[in-house]
Amino acid sequence: MTTKASTTKKRSRAKSTAKKEVNGNKSKALQIQNLPLGKIKPDLEQPRKTFNDDALQQLSESIEKHGVLQPITVRQLNGHYIIVMGERRYRASKLAGKKTVPCIVRTYENNDVLEVQIIENLQRQDVEPTEEADAIAYLSEKYSPTEIAKRLGRTDNFIRQRLKLAGLIDGFKHFVRNGEMTISLGVGVALFEPEEQQMMLETMGEDFNAHQINRMIKDQTYYLEKASFDVADKKLVPKAGSCVECPFNAANQGNLFGEGKMVCTKAACFETKKSKSLLNLIEKSKKENILLIPEIRQYWADDENNQLIISQLEKNGLKVYLLDDVEIIENPIEPTIEGIKIEYQHYEYSEDELKAELDEAMQNHNEALEEYNSAKENGFVNGILFHPETYRNKEVFVKIIEKSKEKSTGYSAPLANRKMADCTPEEQIVKINEREIRKKQIENNKQFEDVVQMIRETKYIDTKKTLSTDEIVAFSISLFENNVDFMSQQKYFSKFLGDTSKMTKVELVENFKKKFKKEIFHKLI
Numbered sequence: 001m002t003t004k005a006s007t008t009k010k011r012s013r014a015k016s017t018a019k020k021e022v023n024g025n026k027s028k029a030l031q032i033q034n035l036p037l038g039k040i041k042p043d044l045e046q047p048r049k050t051f052n053d054d055a056l057q058q059l060s061e062s063i064e065k066h067g068v069l070q071p072i073t074v075r076q077l078n079g080h081y082i083i084v085m086g087e088r089r090y091r092a093s094k095l096a097g098k099k100t101v102p103c104i105v106r107t108y109e110n111n112d113v114l115e116v117q118i119i120e121n122l123q124r125q126d127v128e129p130t131e132e133a134d135a136i137a138y139l140s141e142k143y144s145p146t147e148i149a150k151r152l153g154r155t156d157n158f159i160r161q162r163l164k165l166a167g168l169i170d171g172f173k174h175f176v177r178n179g180e181m182t183i184s185l186g187v188g189v190a191l192f193e194p195e196e197q198q199m200m201l202e203t204m205g206e207d208f209n210a211h212q213i214n215r216m217i218k219d220q221t222y223y224l225e226k227a228s229f230d231v232a233d234k235k236l237v238p239k240a241g242s243c244v245e246c247p248f249n250a251a252n253q254g255n256l257f258g259e260g261k262m263v264c265t266k267a268a269c270f271e272t273k274k275s276k277s278l279l280n281l282i283e284k285s286k287k288e289n290i291l292l293i294p295e296i297r298q299y300w301a302d303d304e305n306n307q308l309i310i311s312q313l314e315k316n317g318l319k320v321y322l323l324d325d326v327e328i329i330e331n332p333i334e335p336t337i338e339g340i341k342i343e344y345q346h347y348e349y350s351e352d353e354l355k356a357e358l359d360e361a362m363q364n365h366n367e368a369l370e371e372y373n374s375a376k377e378n379g380f381v382n383g384i385l386f387h388p389e390t391y392r393n394k395e396v397f398v399k400i401i402e403k404s405k406e407k408s409t410g411y412s413a414p415l416a417n418r419k420m421a422d423c424t425p426e427e428q429i430v431k432i433n434e435r436e437i438r439k440k441q442i443e444n445n446k447q448f449e450d451v452v453q454m455i456r457e458t459k460y461i462d463t464k465k466t467l468s469t470d471e472i473v474a475f476s477i478s479l480f481e482n483n484v485d486f487m488s489q490q491k492y493f494s495k496f497l498g499d500t501s502k503m504t505k506v507e508l509v510e511n512f513k514k515k516f517k518k519e520i521f522h523k524l525i
Contacts, residue, residue: 025322039101040072050131056091056095068098137162169198172201175208192220200213240273293398294322334365347466470513
């Protein structure tokens with residue numbers, strides 16, 4: 001029996017790799033022998049572990065009619081022949097009731113056998129992904145990802161993703177094999193250390209839950225483009241080095257989150273660098289006499305995370321000013337036509353209408369820029385505004401609001417955490433008022449949810465008609481009163497509704513409508 005002339009490229013690559021013979025006698029290696037099936041044994045170390053029963057049956061029927069068109073490759077060991085390549089053809093021949101099978105007997109040394117088996121196995125179309133990943137991981141001990149990619153006819157990115165998948169713990173590999181877990185999700189989990197993967201597995205429980213796993217991945221990954229520190233800084237935490245070159249940066253593992261996306265998968269290191277960046281910020285504030293302002297409202301000062309920030313500032317000798325204590329002027333960003341198009345992308349605006357919106361935005365920008373440039377003349381000083389969770393910061397101008405001496409400026413012992421008996425009469429009144437505000441807030445949120453639900457149950461949300469000014473005004477007031485006003489966003493909407501103490505609800509709406517601009521609505525959204 002002779003080999004089939006039209007051998008595929010994949011097979012030819014496997015064949016060329018298989019020519020690693022010790023004796024160098026090519027003519028002998030190419031001789032085909034019909035060996036008894038009883039003298040042939042599968043290799044227990046063969047990387048291929050799975051065989052499709054239906055496909056085997058089909059191959060068996062083909063062999064029964066046409067015979068084995070391509071001989072299997074074997075090596076001699078202790079009076080038997082061990083399969084190097086072709087176990088599937090061997091199994092199908094047994095199913096077909098054959099007594100012999102055509103073979104090429106070769107001699108190999110060291111780990112050449114396993115390497116040949118791996119490469120031959122990887123050139124199949126139906127390789128099980130986790131088997132493929134483990135096989136590529138074996139090759140990576142000897143070859144670089146680029147060399148493996150060339151040998152297998154794959155891309156570098158494919159090889160890197162499979163190398164990462166090889167690091168998936170067995171508990172998750174089971175879900176990949178049975179098809180419940182996608183390869184991309186498996187790679188996402190494999191980004192983490194085995195201990196963290198095990199915690200994810202135990203948190204998920206017995207039943208596979210892709211949504212929960214995605215949530216855990218998102219909670220434990222950090223987009224470096226949003227970091228509060230310079231990701232290229234090698235000296236911030238010397239032992240960790242630069243994030244740009246770090247192996248835990250997903251961009252260095254085959255662009256697993258997208259082309260060029262730098263995502264940190266080592267939470268402890270990221271948090272260490274983040275904490276160091278805050279300490280550096282505090283040192284800069286003290287050294288250059290700059291006011292350091294956390295984006296915290298007094299109403300939320302008793303939040304656990306906010307208390308930690310306030311405490312840290314106080315421990316470092318800084319006087320704490322919250323957003324309620326200062327006026328802030330930020331450097332305005334110049335609007336562009338591209339930005340306007342994105343802002344109004346859901347509206348069917350003509351070029352002239354977009355130009356009009358840009359002109360109005362530019363006018364507002366120029367007014368804000370004039371205010372920014374004259375800030376120091378108006379009593380403002382240099383400041384740094386930073387987010388209490390991410391520590392991302394920006395330089396601003398700050399002016400401290402003068403308050404009466406009766407008002408407390410201490411934040412280390414929040415009023416909300418103190419008992420009524422421990423408060424002064426004035427503080428007791430404040431606590432009662434805060435409770436009433438909180439009660440109204442809860443009621444407003446409930447009403448807002450009811451309104452949202454009512455709207456969802458109508459066809460209103462499906463309308464393609466542009467909102468009228470009255471509708472936009474109504475939405476703006478509702479958004480402000482039921483959401484923004486209670487979510488520490490007031491600094492962005494100073495005097496939003498005017499002096500509400502002197503107006504009825506009707507007057508408030510009419511006054512707001514007169515001064516209303518569409519950009520207010522988009523800012524709220």
